[in-house]
Amino acid sequence: MFISMIVILVSLIIAYITIPPLLKKGEKKTIFAFSILLFIGAILNIAIGLKINIPSPLDFITFIFTPIRKMLLSFF
Amino acid sequence: MEKQLLSARQFTIITLLHSIGTAILIVPASITKQLHQDAWIGATIGVLLSFLIVKLYTSLGNQTPHLTFVEANGKILGKYLGTLTSLGFITLAFFSASELLYFIGIFMQTEVMPETPTLSFAVLFTIILVFASFLGIEVFARSAEILFPIFSFIFIVFLICISPQINIENIQPIFETKTTSLITGILKFMSIFSFPLVMLLMIFPSAVNIPKAAQKGFYFGTLCGGIVLIIIIALSTLVIGPTNTSIETFPSYALAQRISIGNFFQRVEIVMAVMWIISIYIRTFLYFYASVIGIAQILNIKDPRPLILPLGMCMIALSQIVHPNIVHSNNYNQKIWPLYSGLFTVLLALLLLVIAKVRKIRSKTAGDHSNQQTEKSTLNSSETP
Numbered sequence: 210m211f212i213s214m215i216v217i218l219v220s221l222i223i224a225y226i227t228i229p230p231l232l233k234k235g236e237k238k239t240i241f242a243f244s245i246l247l248f249i250g251a252i253l254n255i256a257i258g259l260k261i262n263i264p265s266p267l268d269f270i271t272f273i274f275t276p277i278r279k280m281l282l283s284f285f
Numbered sequence: 286m287e288k289q290l291l292s293a294r295q296f297t298i299i300t301l302l303h304s305i306g307t308a309i310l311i312v313p314a315s316i317t318k319q320l321h322q323d324a325w326i327g328a329t330i331g332v333l334l335s336f337l338i339v340k341l342y343t344s345l346g347n348q349t350p351h352l353t354f355v356e357a358n359g360k361i362l363g364k365y366l367g368t369l370t371s372l373g374f375i376t377l378a379f380f381s382a383s384e385l386l387y388f389i390g391i392f393m394q395t396e397v398m399p400e401t402p403t404l405s406f407a408v409l410f411t412i413i414l415v416f417a418s419f420l421g422i423e424v425f426a427r428s429a430e431i432l433f434p435i436f437s438f439i440f441i442v443f444l445i446c447i448s449p450q451i452n453i454e455n456i457q458p459i460f461e462t463k464t465t466s467l468i469t470g471i472l473k474f475m476s477i478f479s480f481p482l483v484m485l486l487m488i489f490p491s492a493v494n495i496p497k498a499a500q501k502g503f504y505f506g507t508l509c510g511g512i513v514l515i516i517i518i519a520l521s522t523l524v525i526g527p528t529n530t531s532i533e534t535f536p537s538y539a540l541a542q543r544i545s546i547g548n549f550f551q552r553v554e555i556v557m558a559v560m561w562i563i564s565i566y567i568r569t570f571l572y573f574y575a576s577v578i579g580i581a582q583i584l585n586i587k588d589p590r591p592l593i594l595p596l597g598m599c600m601i602a603l604s605q606i607v608h609p610n611i612v613h614s615n616n617y618n619q620k621i622w623p624l625y626s627g628l629f630t631v632l633l634a635l636l637l638l639v640i641a642k643v644r645k646i647r648s649k650t651a652g653d654h655s656n657q658q659t660e661k662s663t664l665n666s667s668e669t670p
Binding site: 212216219220223227231236238239240242243246247249250251253254256257263264265266267270271274275277278281 | 380384404580584585586588591592594595596597598599601602603605606607608609613616617620621624625
C-alpha cells in the first residue's frame, strides 16, 4: 500500500516535470510514447506494491522457444 | 540530443567491462556443471570462437557506418520487417537489463544484506542508470574510464591473494568431456560472454571518433575480457573444485571468501564484489541505453530523454517479476537464453550483413564525416558543438 502511494506520487512528479516542456515544443508523439510507458511502469509498480501475482514475461518467451529447443536437441 | 563521440580507448574499456558483465558472477557455475574440470578449456575455445562473432559485428558495423543497429534493421530489412526485428532486439535488451537488476538484487540479498528487499537494490541501481543515461554516452564512457583502474587493481589483488590456495589436482584428469557436452558448454558460455556484444553496435561505428582504432579496440577488449573470465573460471575450479563450483550460485563470491593470508588478511570478499558491481553496472547501462535509443529510433523521436524515466520505472517493476526464484532464473539462463539471444543477436546480425552485401547498402557521405572525425579525435573532451 505504502509503495503504491509512493509510486503514484513519483509518476505524477515525473509527468509534471516532463510534459510541459514537451507541450511547448509540440512533440505529440513523444508525449504519447512517454505517457504509455509511464502508465505501464506505474501499473506494474502498483501491482508489485499490492503484492499481486504477475506472470513473468520470460514465461512467454520460454513457451515460444521450448519446442525449438526440443527440435534442436533431437539432432544430437 | 546532440551527437556525442567516444575515443577508441574509452570504447576498448567499455567492451572489456561489458564482455565481463554478469559472466564473472554466473558463468563459472554453469560451465563447470557442463564440463566439470575441463571448464577452462571450454572457456578458452569459447573466447577464441568469440572473435568470429566480433568479426561479424564489426563487418556489419562497417557496412552501415553512420547507423545504429536498430536504424540498420530499418534500412536493410525495410520498414515493417525491420521494425519487427528491432522490437525483438529491444525486448531482448530490456528484459536482460531487468534481469541484471534482478541478479544484482538477489546477489546482495543472499550474500550481503539478507533482510533488505531486492526492490531497494533495484531502485538504487536504477537511479544511477537513469542518471547516467540522462548525461549521455560520453559521460558514461568517462565513468567507465575511472572505474577501470579500480577494477583491474581489485582483480590483480584477487589473483595474488587466492593463488596460494591453488590445488592442481582439482583440474586433473584433463580432456575428459564428451564432444556434445563440450559444444553445448561452449555455446552457453558464448551466449553470455560474446552474444550480448551486439549492444555495442548501438554505439560502435556511429558514436566513435576513429572507427578503425575502435575496431582494434573491439577485438582487444573482447580478448582481455575473455582472459579475465578464463582466469576466474580456472581459479574457481582450481581452488574450490569442480563439484563445489557447479553447486554454488555465485562461485566467484565463494572464491573470494576463501581468501585468507596468515589468518589475518581475510573476509575481504565484499571488496572483491566491487569488481562485479562495476562490470554489471557497465553491462546494465548498455542494455538500458540500447533499449532507450532503440525505442526512440523506432518511433522517430529525436530526443530520447523523456523516455528514460518511464523506462526506468518499467525496468524496476520487471526486475521484480522477471524471475520468481533462482531456479526459474537458472532454467531460463541455461535453456532458453542461448536460443533467444542467439536468434536476435548473431542470426539477426548475420542476416543483416548478408542482405546488406546483396543489396549493396552503404552510407554515402563517408568522406566528409571522416574529416569531422579526425578533428574530433584531437579534442577528446566534453566539448560538443
